[in-house]
Amino acid sequence: MKVIASLVLFTICSTTISAELLTNTGFESNMTGWTVSSSNGSVASSTTANSGSKSTKFETTDYSSPYSAYIYASQSVAYDNSTEYTFSIYARDNWSNGGQPMANAVTLRIEYYNASSTLLRADQQLFSLPKDYLWHQYTFTSTQIPAGTAIVKPVFGTTQDSQWQKSVLFDDASLTGVVPIVQEPHTGDLNGDLFVNFSDYSQFANGWQISTDEVDLYDIADNWLAEYCEPLAIVSTLQTVQQYSPVFFDINSVSAFSNPYNPDDISIDIIFHSPDNSQITLPCFYVSGNSSASKWQGRFTPQQTGQYSYQAKVYVNGVYEGYSPISSLTVTESSGNGFIHKNPDSYYFWKYDSGKAFRGIGENVAWDTRSYNNQMYPYEYMLPMLGNQGCNFVRIWLCEWNMPLEWDTLGRYTASASQRLDAVFALAEQNGISLLLTLNTYSEFKSIKNIWGTGDDWVRNPYNVTKGGPCATAASFFSNATAKNFYKKKLRYFIARWGYHTNLGVIEFFNEVDHLYADGDASVPAADIVSWHDEMSTYLKSIDPFKHLVTTSFSYKWMPDLWNVSNLDFTQTHPYGTTDNTYSTITSFENNFSKPYVMEEFGYSWESAGTSSNHYLFRRELHMGMWRGMFSPTPVLPMVWWWENLAYYNDWDVFAATANFSNQITADSDGFLTSLAVNAGTGMEAMGVQTIGRMYVWLRNKTSSTISSATLTISGVQNGTYEVAYYNTWLGTYSSPSTITVTGGVLSAPIPSLTADGDMAFRIVKTGI
Template sequence: MQSTALVNTSVQQYKKVEWNIKLNAAFTNPYNQQEIKLDLLLTSPSGKPLLLPCYFEEGKSAASLWKARFTPQEAGKYNYQFILTQKSKTEESTATSFTANATNETGFLHKNDLWTFEFDNGKLFRGIGENIGWESRSFEKDKWTYNYLLPTLAKNGANFFRTWMCYWNLPLEWKKVSSTKRYTNSDHYFHPQAIKRMDELVNLTDSLNLYFMLTLDWHGHLMQNGGWKNSSYNVLNGGPAKTPTEFFTLQAAMEKYKNKLRYVVARWGYSTHIAAWEFFNEVDNAAFTAQDSMLIPHAAITQWHQEMSRYLKDIDPYQHLVTTSISHRDILGMNSIPYIDFNQKHIYKHTEKIPAIYPDYIQTFGKPYVVGEFGYRWEDADPKYGEAWDFDYKRGLWYGLFSPTPILPMTWWWELFDDRNMTPYFNSVKEISDQMLAAGNGSFAQIPVVTNKLHAQAVKCGNKYFVYLLNNSNEKNEETVSFEISTGKKFSVQSFTPDTRNYAKVNSFSIENKHLVLDHFALEGKKDMVLIISIIK
């Protein structure tokens, strides 16, 4: 090691700290940790040991520049040194220290319970947002970039989104790209334009206070008639694997993927706004044919996820949330992997089934469950179904808000909903979500609601009850609504109309047999309402 230099003049808790490390060390591929790796070993103020991967920035064997990016989760004095490993040989830098000053920042997100995630500082979080799977492809409107879409989300009540790495978006491992004007083909081990854009994305989310799930791969990568022919894992392109199955089973392929994970954690893991690492989008669509015949053995996929999630937890000092997703077919054993923090499924054409999905999976696997994608259709975003799209978009969010999930269902087809000016609707959902969290400080108890034809969900948060009512039919519906409520108390009832965000006092209710009863409650077709019942002290 020639030199190590701390770049920051002042170190703040939950803020990025950066070092430049100059090496004179021989290597052929600086991204291959079997050949060379640099780590930052720290001891936190509380005495906790932390090992942080560092990453290669530029240069050659005789003079290379490496970087370390670290975010202190504790305030106080850290002791640290760098460790260079080349096969069996190690070299350590002189031990030194820095002090992180306390801040009021929230820190990283972690698992809390079925309803919420929790920041390092104890603040609770529920994700409200949508998929922004990628920036505009070469045949789409140029305006749909992160720089346009993310500020639009942030100013309209959303706090979360999901985005992909693939050969047309953030193509980190793709030498040959397609359907994009933003990236060009590259011979580099990691695509330099993808690295640059990912740096920009992380900086943008940090500035907007938006949190996101980074999908590291997608099913199309492993399809023979899809991305596999251009995959860097394909033996025809110099990779180790002859088939998509070997992507999951060959040791050399797994070591290559671990190089990717190590680089992602080293370069971007410092960001408190990366909420979760997602291994695959809809991995079942790679495992099965369209006729549901098996292409890749379930055991291979499950064992791969077991190994990669364990490895990722080992190298990530911040313990970001880890997940993966399926479309609609479960992969045997994958929901039970201990290092996967929450499970995911995607729902299309059956948004009405969302409320019933959560209890089944939670009871079986005891983990948070997330609907990572949903939509009125999966085939296309045909605007001729516009009103149906809008109705489905709205109810999916409310179904999630009143169900045990830390991230509300996220719609696909973000371009369609931008065109239809639906993004401001997130403000309505956020308004009620904030009230729920404030009222119960994270306490959620589902309450049965008795109705006739109306869809109804209710939760008790502290001393407040929240009831969601939706008329799924096209005709006006008038009926009696009732639910159990604490007795011996006085209550105030108000309604909230999501489309307008208007509140109104409700006077026509009674308390009968420990139930709050609303007679002749009326909702127009395809309309909804939230009732907020407060205990008057």
């Protein structure tokens, strides 16, 4: 081994999650163990519980402005040397009458005191509470514990900051900490820093400098390393893991670097040998520390069952420098589904690793609540609400104003944005939602304001030469070799940190990239945009061990050459206005480019979210667009924009009724679905799909008057008996099924009376010969 002085060593992860630190967490003993403070409020026990038989009820009753009633409950626990604490609680409204969520209805706070009971610091987060009579979990993590902490006091409660009283139920509180494991001194830890690393080796090697035989010195050093090196290892509880479940690898390194985010400077990979003998390279990412002692992490989700072997390797300045001993990981079968991939057999669905079909339904929630927007619609409100309606797919941007991963400094990644994205992934997973993440939007490369007075972001873009970047113009971003190299490094970091998430459904390079060549000031040659996407998608596919779906998007003026890039898995545009042409738009793209199409944005208008006087038009187009998409060959139903406005008007019922029927089709079909020709007579818009033994039909009255006594006719069906159920597409309810017998290959079913522009659906199931 010729590069002893540069060898990197690894140590085992040294933290664990504490046991529950609170008592009476479910309030089964009322408020025993809790200290309550209040102003104009009352506390009582309730039999409406998230779990167990009781919860606690907080009611504020302040009738005089300024409104300042509050109720807080706390417990004091001894500091246990944790490096961070996570405090969570379940809450639900108790006086629900629908309408907007209650702002600041849930307060979570962690206070730190020294031994003299002097407050050192208080960390707090406020949450909105939906008025839906449902339990919602709220979680808050506090890090960087103040020096001198002796007492930790978690506090929860509610405040009244308007004329409206609040009545909130709380249940199942929890406080846990991340506690360092005190490691016993290691025989090879010569300098007493609890790590066996190059510093110890140097101390050891100094005693052998009198040797004139360099080969002997290397042999002695190798023996010492073999005896005392602690191997790369996962936490012991995860030496066996279920298929499609994540496992983390904590790595300690003593290799020198200047910028740990620059893989040309330093990079660490874990090499896996899979049960089928294939090799997987997992990029790892920097967590903390300096060039003399740094911590890295690898995040892996195994897709095969059986025995994996793995070994970490480090490269400095592009040169291989060292490795860890080989270790093993056992993966057992699970009921999970894994990652979402292309489906070679159908444009109606994508397919999980497990083979199960996936069809997306959801909307854009492109950014979190901003300071000048309505504060009631953060991801903590929107994602649970969508999940509760049966939705499973959401589009989110990473941009200057929303989790900007690389905006302050080129080549350095923003910790706060990364931590927020970690939390959003966890929140989405809790609510059964897969994410389409958009890495860039066109406005980041524009210098002229849009119709909303924003969008001139190039002046602040870190790729701009005036901000220290390599690009003299926005257009050169797509051709400048240095800029492309920086972007690839960001892609590597993205995969290393978040690629393991099975609910990372799609990686999208750009939102509406056509604005950079079709209009405005950027004037990027179309050929450069195509070439850039070809290069970046090829690179991304080469470093992504989980093979996520990859795409980009256009607004209205697409480039055929771009959609012919083989590593862009599906096409996307953003058609606004009427959704009458949904089916023809979808099939036209698919016929032209031989890959699926997704209507990634749509809505009644692209210019504004509308007003109370015309919101019914937005609501109608939301409904029609999703139902037309459901009966079109697309793996994701059309995704509406204007999410805050739809939430404000409580249009959740539109999502719920649509998702109920769409998810039924997915469950029934098991990934096999084809179009079905149906006839409902003059004046009816009619669409149909079918799978083995089942047919589904959507009808809309296109006329301006009620249609009565119409008949649905489907030819070419097998003879036998069929159960027909009508579905109310607005209420989400089925009628009692009726039985129809087919003897001549033609099914005829009466259509209930449909008012002008009214619509309905059928579910038809073959029940007998």
